[in-house]
Amino acid sequence: MKKVLLVTTVSGFVPQFQMHNVNILQKMGYEVHYAANYNIPSYGNDNNRLDGTGIVRHQIDFARSPYTKQTIIAYKQLKQLMKKNRFDLIHCHTPMGGALARLAAKNTNTKPVIYSVHGFHFYKGAPIQNFLIYQTMEKYFAHYTDVLITTNHEDYQAAQKFKMKENGKVYFVPGVGIEVEKFKNLTLDKRKLRKNLGISEETIILLSVGEVIKRKNHETVIKAMEKLKRTDIVYLICGQGELEEKLKNLTDELGLQNKVKFLGYQEATPYYHMANIFLHPSYREGLSRALMEAMAVGLPIICSKIRGNVDLVDNKGGRLIEVEEIDEYAKAILELSNNPKLRNNMSTYNLEKINQFDISNIDLMMEKIYKKSFD
Template sequence: MKILYVTTISNTVNTFLIPHIKMLIEEGHEVHCAFNIVQEVNEELIKMGCKIHEIEFQRSPLRKENIKAYKKLKKLIQQEKYDLVHTHTPVASACVRLACKNFNNIKVIYTAHGFHFYKGAPIQNWLIYYPIEKWLSKYTDCLITINNEDYKIAKEKFKAKHVTMLEGVGIDSTKFTPQTLDKKIQLRKEYGYSEKDFILIFVGELNHNKHQDLLINIVSKLKSKIPNLKLFTSVALK
């Protein structure tokens, strides 16, 4: 089978999708990727023989560059004659489903990493993103959600041929080794922290929807009750 993975930016593939692509290639499938190269493409993709197509998607749906990106994507899909397109992230996924809606011989899978409309979201998110996702769902063969709220909306309101839910995007636990107590004490000493310090670690992209402001506000309130509280952050810049 010939498969195309599409994301708005390369970061998404680098972070989440390499194990998926590796599995498909090992099973004998031909896999291509299409995205805007913001972060350098992981060398593992090249070594596996995954063909990369640069398409200049922009994360803001209002950017005019997305029109050019859509046309480039549609031409690519027509030329390469893929059997399956697996798309991620809102802008890329909108373009994919528009490009494929008249191709009966192509199956489209859309993994939604979290809809922009949710309980408590700004009203403009519901006015913009909800109707677009609902309309495009009818051009989606399989819609994969990763939380219960999205699954319920997709199942009850959308028209995708099949809706399913996975609990998160998955993580390779073999890459992480639990540290011993002695090692933890050693690391605290190396970085100048005592055994009594209460350490929190936040890992995430530095942008508005990750709400680092909320994290900072909560920590400032907790400091009165936990004076030895320390917050570490590890962020990826856009």
């Protein structure tokens, strides 16, 4: 049986975002292998979502930072894995996984190589060192890439300037896609959900979904909550991460213990349905799946005015705010909280717009790319 190798730095990436691609490859008759660091799973606490998928797992000792000897160890492990298995295609994701997989593929003559970039680390407004380091790195590794897939228009334009491998191609695929109908048609007892969290029917629920890390910028919304001086608005954060304790302390300092609730890692779908407004204040995104899911439920959006977010949200479906403008976030929260009709109009608009990002459309694009790569 022909074999495909997927490569990501952390092991939770494929079950969280790439199972549709796994299914496409398996239906095409390929055995799917997955190289990642299974000791840092992410998007949950273990790797059990990979059980029963037919995916062959390979431990690679990736580190998140390139500035460690683990980088050399991980590269050697990947190179040995490719020599042993002679894969028919490599599809890599994440900066470290993508860089080391492409270098190992070059030095083992493994091809073709696809790299999906889920948001370049250099972008409008990024620190200058991001351009010096990450843009230089991406340009270099483009020479060893047969197919480069971008998920938003800013990254697509940037990738057009790279010098790819001979006959290499750059594609635009709008994100990983979502099952729109799955989110639209879910029936839940919203009153019971609110009651379980001690939230009244009259309270406006703000929701964010994502890792509790600096990049997601929950701190800005928490500080905006302090400015509102409202007892009928509560902010729910679905996710876990290294900043959770720090943000809980900030919440205590600002006297927001009853207004900000940290829910930890959760299946977020029920919380989308009980919320009134979705907040997505990230510093950086590729094309956010959480943002797409919120739109599929019909939530009005308040989000940062950054690459990826602007591909999804416009003024008809929400409000775009500069990343650290605490006062503007507070203003937007008040505007939407006080205007049910505006929220309803935004909901209707987002329910229609999100259809173009349905997983069925993304699957067709990816199947065509895979078939072209194997030709």
